[in-house]
Structures are given as C-alpha cells and as structure tokens.
Amino acid sequence: MMTVDEAKRELHYVRSLDKALKSAEDEISRYRSDIYSLQATDYSKDKVQTFSHSDLSDKICRLTELKYKADRLWDRLIDERTRVILKIRQLDKPIYQSLLIEYYICGKTWGQVCVALSYSWKQIHRLHAKALECYGKIEDDIE
Numbered sequence: 001m002m003t004v005d006e007a008k009r010e011l012h013y014v015r016s017l018d019k020a021l022k023s024a025e026d027e028i029s030r031y032r033s034d035i036y037s038l039q040a041t042d043y044s045k046d047k048v049q050t051f052s053h054s055d056l057s058d059k060i061c062r063l064t065e066l067k068y069k070a071d072r073l074w075d076r077l078i079d080e081r082t083r084v085i086l087k088i089r090q091l092d093k094p095i096y097q098s099l100l101i102e103y104y105i106c107g108k109t110w111g112q113v114c115v116a117l118s119y120s121w122k123q124i125h126r127l128h129a130k131a132l133e134c135y136g137k138i139e140d141d142i143e
Helices: 004-037 051-087 093-103 110-115 121-137
Strands: none
Touching: 004 051, 004 093, 004 121, 051 093, 093 110, 093 121, 110 121
C-alpha cells in the first residue's frame, strides 16, 4: 500500500514520460529540418559557398542518437502506461478511473478534465484526492 503522495508521484511519472517523449520528437523534427535545409555547393555564384561534410555527419549522428533516445522513451512510456492503466481499471468507481486517465494518461489540463467529465473545479479536485487514496491501496502485483 502506498501513500497519496507516492500514488501521485507514480502517476505524474507517466505524465512526465509523455512530455519528455514529445520534447524528444520535437527535437528530432528540428534536426531533420536542419539536415534538409543544408545547402550544397552553389557554383552559379562568383564566390563559392559550401557546407562542411562534418556538419552534416554530426547532425546525422545526433539525429540517430535522438531517435534511439526516443525509442527507449517510447518503450518505457508504453510499459509504465500499461501498468498504471491496469491499476486504474481496478478502481471501483468509474469516475475515479476516468479522472485519472484523463489527467495522467491523456495529459489533459484540469480545466479540460472538468469539461470532459462535467464537474466543477472544486468537485474534480475532491474526487481526485479520493481517487488517489483508492489508487494507493491497489497492490502493484501486475507484471
């Protein structure tokens, strides 16, 4: 059995993994864009301008590293998300399940959760506290 703080920390970890993955994918996209925008030698101008092949190879190496990092994050996110969802699905009240999934798994803001579940801000936070208590009581015997 875990405390409410431990339950919240576990759930926030999944949410943070998702954010880290999105950041990694944004960085990959930027590196791809940089690589595609590198220009080759332009012989039509009086002054020949070139790019360094080492710049290109450095960018490709960095892109490969970022993709590897993103793949590891994906694996960890899928494992953790699956484990947490299985625990959430053990909660007795469907509203607790929906609330925890909307916020921690889907990454919605509290305002979006209020709208999605048709509850006021105060009610959502009251339900959240109770959902965390119940979540903390679930044994983590899921492998």
